[in-house]
Amino acid sequence: MxxxxxxxxxxxxxxxxxxxxxxxxxxxxxxxxxxxxxxxxxxxxxxxxxxxxxxxxxxxxxxxxxxxxxxxxxxxxxxxxxxxxxxxxxxxxxxxxxxxxxxxxxxxxxxxxxxxxxxxxxxxxxxxxxxxxxxxxxxxxxxxxxxxxxxxxxxxxxxxxxxxxxxxxxxxxxxxTYGTDSYTSGRGAMDAFTHLMEAYVCGDPNPLTDMVCEEGLRRLSGAILAGCLQDDFKSRSDLSFAAMLGGMAITNAKLGAAHGLASALGGKLAAPHSVITARLAPYVMQENIRAAQDAGRADVLARYQKVAQILTERTNACRTDSILWVNMMLDKLGLPNLNSFGVCSTSFEDVANDALKSVAIKGNPLPLTKERLTYILQQVCQCQGECTESADIERASLAEVVDESGRRGLSPPIADIK
Known part of the structure; x- marks a missing residue:
């Protein structure tokens, strides 16, 4: 029901x-x-x-x-x-x-x-x-x-x-939305992504929100670079549609730890909510995948793999390819890391405690302890907005390759970038 x-x-x-x-x-x-x-x-x-x-x-x-x-x-x-x-x-x-x-x-x-x-x-x-x-x-x-x-x-x-x-x-x-600067466009698109992704992997999805999220992720991944960086009008329309679907998804499913931590950090940092959630997302995704592996939650792992398949357009994509995609988008869109807003000066234990009181975190696909939330924040601080996988992509030159339509943000798919 x-x-x-x-x-x-x-x-x-x-x-x-x-x-x-x-x-x-x-x-x-x-x-x-x-x-x-x-x-x-x-x-x-x-x-x-x-x-x-x-x-x-x-x-x-x-x-x-x-x-x-x-x-x-x-x-x-x-x-x-x-x-x-x-x-x-x-x-x-x-x-x-x-x-x-x-x-x-x-x-x-x-x-x-x-x-x-x-x-x-x-x-x-x-x-x-x-x-x-x-x-x-x-x-x-x-x-x-x-x-x-x-x-x-x-x-x-x-x-x-x-x-x-x-x-x-x-x-x-x-x-x-035509003519919006790339920074505003980029952080908005990544906000929509975090809504769609967290609603899809949350602990209380339903068949209708699954359809909404899958279509939203499909539209967004195909339009994000051309829409935000090139002001391509068709891509702008797809991004507006994806953002609207993201709003529908979080109204009828749940969110997760990225939004739970963002609500706690948002009052302490002079940073836009969209940037906070976007920068937290890959670390939360990684920790949720680890927690799901520890708990033997094949259903959660399957959802992360589906997200990766949609984002990369590869049926054989592995679940961590979605994390690579997020980090590549953050780099290409030029979103600032949270260190630039002073995240390391906050008390991570206090933030974790506040996050555990939030409504959003109750939707996380499986419970994360205070220690796991603190670890996520430590990773954000230590990695300065970058991660090992992102560094690997950067060594591959982070070349932006767009297909003949001029809209696809990644080609060849991430799984083929070594």
């Missing part, structure tokens, strides 16, 4: 934003608009609100949202009395909008409703209508039921979560 939840309505495709703006009218005429500091990609939406003479209050955020920010903005939002919240931007903007839609009609402290550091009380009142419009291919937040918020006083990232927080409408227009 399983359930599957996602946004009530999804509109996907090139030009989707311009062609579907009229859906806003069905929710009323008063809009709380949430964007990033740069509003250029939101201009069609802002112009529409003005043309329709709709009331709107604009909230522009920078960086990842925190609980204090949500509380203060919700106070002014209640005075404005919006009919809907519309968020257009990256994952942080959408999380902020989602949190505001939930908190504005619910009285009390945000800590009443968040997990881990709060009381985790269910929302008393249903959120006001929420429309999500991503401008990056990353978190898949447009189809998830939680908002990730930083708790400054606890130095961790936590979730405000409810099935009622799923967007009423998700408008996914890949053209909004």
């Amino acid at each position: 399983f359930q599957f939840m996602t946004s009530t309505r999804i509109i996907f495709g090139e030009g989707a934003l311009q062609s579907s703006l009229s859906v806003l009218n069905q929710f009323g005429y008063s809009v709380l608009l949430v964007t990033g500091q740069n509003t250029s990609r939101a201009s069609p939406l802002i112009n529409y609100l003005k043309q329709q003479n709709m009331r709107y209050q604009h909230v522009a955020i920078s960086g990842e949202p925190n609980i204090t920010m949500v509380e203060e903005t919700a106070l002014s939002g209640r005075k404005f009395k919006p009919d809907m919240v519309v968020a257009i931007g990256g994952g942080s903007v959408i999380d902020m909008g989602k949190a505001l839609a939930a908190i504005i009609p619910n009285q009390g402290d945000v800590y009443d409703y968040v997990e881990v550091v709060g009381r985790n009380v269910p929302l008393k009142t249903k959120p006001i209508p929420f429309i999500a419009i991503p401008t990056t291919a990353s978190t898949g937040s447009e189809v998830t039921r939680n908002a990730v918020l930083r708790s400054g006083q606890d130095q961790v990232k936590v979730s405000l979560r409810s099935p009622d927080m799923l967007a009423d409408v998700a408008i996914v227009d890949p053209t909004l």
